[in-house]
Amino acid sequence: MSCLEIYSSLELLTATVYESRDFFGQPVRAFELGLKEYPPIVLIGDSYGCTRASEVIADTLLKYSGDTHVVAVPCIFPSISQGLPFFSRLLLGREASSVDELLSDLGEFKPVSEGQGARVLELGNLVLVATHSAQELERIKRIQVGEDRVIVALFHDGSTMLVEAPEEALLQPLRSLLIDQMALDPLLVVHLSCWSDELICFALSERWYASVSELLEIAVSQVNSDVLCGPSVPGYYSPRRGVILTSAVFSERLFPGAPIIEIRVGMKNYLEASKSLSAILSSVYLLRGF
Structure with missing residues (x-):
């Protein structure tokens, strides 16, 4: 599925759409949904244009019936698709x-x-x-x-x-959308990325693990253990099956004060990650403290 097809499906959900351009001039769009009385969850697609991650975002939002404030950028580099x-x-x-x-x-x-x-x-x-x-x-x-x-x-x-690609080529469209146009201060950022493994893995910076551990537990529990990475992932510390801690994750330069969870979707059963993402949207009240 191309990013343009994903855009068409998400435009049916909201009239609030923001737009910037990628390196080659193609539209990078942000879709805003839900009640705006609370800070949003920001969903960001794969940095390198892989549409498996974009499809997970679209699949989740098309099935989601809640009112959580969400800003979704399913494609950072739509030209690639x-x-x-x-x-x-x-x-x-x-x-x-x-x-x-x-x-x-x-x-x-x-x-x-x-x-x-x-x-x-x-x-x-x-x-x-x-x-x-x-x-x-x-x-x-x-x-x-x-x-x-x-x-x-x-x-x-x-x-x-x-x-x-230079990091700035990836960050500039997001900065234009989320900082310059929308001035967001998100409650949580979820970055969907693709990797070469067949399994699904949740990655986050060690400094945020304690504050999002309860939410992360709910998200991980939605996915069968046989499609989760771990319990041992070479080069990473894994506190539990399906979760790895890393020193840095994409989007920290945009939102240094927001917790960021990266969901790495594999080559197989990647739409299973939609269950986890939906659970995060439904359980985000845990981060508000009520």
Whole structure:
């Protein structure tokens, strides 16, 4: 499901929509729902454009019948979900029928790197990686293309994936929406992200664990243990199955004073995370103290 399709479904729920633009000029939208007498829960989609996280947000809100104040930004980088049609229009001014056609018409650009199943083109601040395999991307990350570049992988099935981007390119649309336009002081931030594991994992900074532990317990309990990470996750301290503590999470630069829970959705059964997210929305009163 593309971000534009997700936007269409969420627009049916609310007339309050805010908008900024991502690095490539596509709309980044925030949807505000519920009663505004309390500070909101802010829901943020995957930083790198993975729509599994966006689908969890949409699935949760479309089924949710409560009145909790919610501000949802399901897509930070909506350009990525549009694949070959968008990037061919961006680079050629028209849609290419295949990746090979796109590369042929971009032939004037000398490859930064070529071979081993990948071709790397530097097009201004965009580095385009045409590849057959995600495994090749680890090698691509080591190519020195400049810190201010956005690296996008283009697979031969026409799908795209954000490989690397300056942090500011990810934060700027959110800052425009949530700080400049809406001046939010959220009660809680929930960041939905994708990772390569098949399981669902809840990650948060150690400093917030005690204050959200009761809410987190409810959220984790909604998901069957066989789709939860842990109890041991390499490189992390895990206080219980399904939960890991980390030194930093995305969005802390935007909301340093708000607790942030990151829900990492896996490759399988990722919509199971909707149960946890719905439970968080229904139980947020625990953070208000009544």
